[in-house]
Amino acid sequence: MTRSEENYLKAIFHLGGQNSKLIATNAIAEQMETKPSSVTDMAKKLAEKGLLHYKRYQGVTLTPMGVKTALAIIRKHRLWEVFLVKKLDFTWDEVHEVAEQLEHIKSEKLIDKIDALLEYPKFDPHGDPIPTKTGEFQERAKQLLSELPIAAQGVCVGVKDTSSTFLKFLDKNSIALGNTIHILDKEDFDNSLHIQIEGRELQISNQIASNLYVKTA
Amino acid sequence: MTRSEENYLKAIFHLGGQNSKLIATNAIAEQMETKPSSVTDMAKKLAEKGLLHYKRYQGVTLTPMGVKTALAIIRKHRLWEVFLVKKLDFTWDEVHEVAEQLEHIKSEKLIDKIDALLEYPKFDPHGDPIPTKTGEFQERAKQLLSELPIAAQGVCVGVKDTSSTFLKFLDKNSIALGNTIHILDKEDFDNSLHIQIEGRELQISNQIASNLYVKTA
């Protein structure tokens, strides 16, 4: 498996190619910031290798083997993200770029040891699930903070908007994954929220609240 | 810098290209397990980039910039080796292959954090020095265990033979880097040694002793 092949499989998986849904050439090209013609070339190659089904002019779906391979890469990516945050004090918004490189390191022993060192985490710093070695994972039931009623509480598990701007805002306000958030009050006028987080009290806009995922107990 | 370019610079450095000694095309080809014609191509490219001096039919030496770049890669390689051994319980003979991949990860912050996590080690698990960020490093004064007189003692700092067979022998006999070795007796007949190491006593052949580097106090 080349690095490029791995990146294509990952992108197709993220576009939903695991459930026999046909993924369009253009969608893949956009996701990967490349040209549709390049996608066509790679689709033929990956079909040849039995990693996906390719129908001319129709699109692409992953085979079971393609799904398995994609999950292995996603597993590595997310484990490295946890490592960077937990062991090397990277902030939330810095990990992605480095993990994009580290996910391609080929060593089963290495990733297993990293997994053990981190004590087998189930979720990455963005709240996304980490597949097991055998490819199992469970999506966390999550809802937007803005959807919770007054007096409810939830654990911060992820973001909808993953832009660097937003992640930096969260860092600046010390809102981190795993934090418990209590909703103290809601403002009818602009739907802004009065919350309690890690002992502190904070006022946040509806725009913030509708980009933060929480898991309710 | 592509991965291939980095590998060429590293190989040339290891062949002595840092001290304006001309390194032959064939030597590089052998070190890298590639063909001389490929080396010629790459030499032209790296000369173009100002990383080495290339004289047709003569050979190649690194420029100051080439040396700096090579040292940065060697620094990364050796820090990753320490990480694998100290933090992930890799054995001595397993680290090289993985470090060959990890050394190409591009993130200054990552390698600085790894350096800090390991508490700024000066030597890698093979006893080779780790260059600082600014490219400084000091070769350790070392001698072969077989050269020490009776009653002398030294700290195990490296190996001459780096074959997997030899490294596995050391693991099996729990002879590890950093261990202090006392020479209790020498056998005139075959120059085998009676040593004390980490509390245990051991009989080792001259062939073993002449492939183990120690640093005397």
Add this chain to the structure above:
DNA sequence: AATAATATTTAGACAAATCTAAAAATATGT
């Protein structure tokens, strides 16, 4: 110093991954 042996370079080819521009298929709008 001429010849043989070795080392190095050149020229041309190839595979991987990409691109552009043109052609072909599919989808859309009225």
Add this chain to the structure above:
DNA sequence: ACATATTTTTAGATTTGTCTAAATATTATT
């Protein structure tokens, strides 16, 4: 349903890093 717009594919070119085989330079031998 027909013309138009969009999507996708094809064909051919490009870049990077490699190779083989032939040509050229250097080194060693007698």
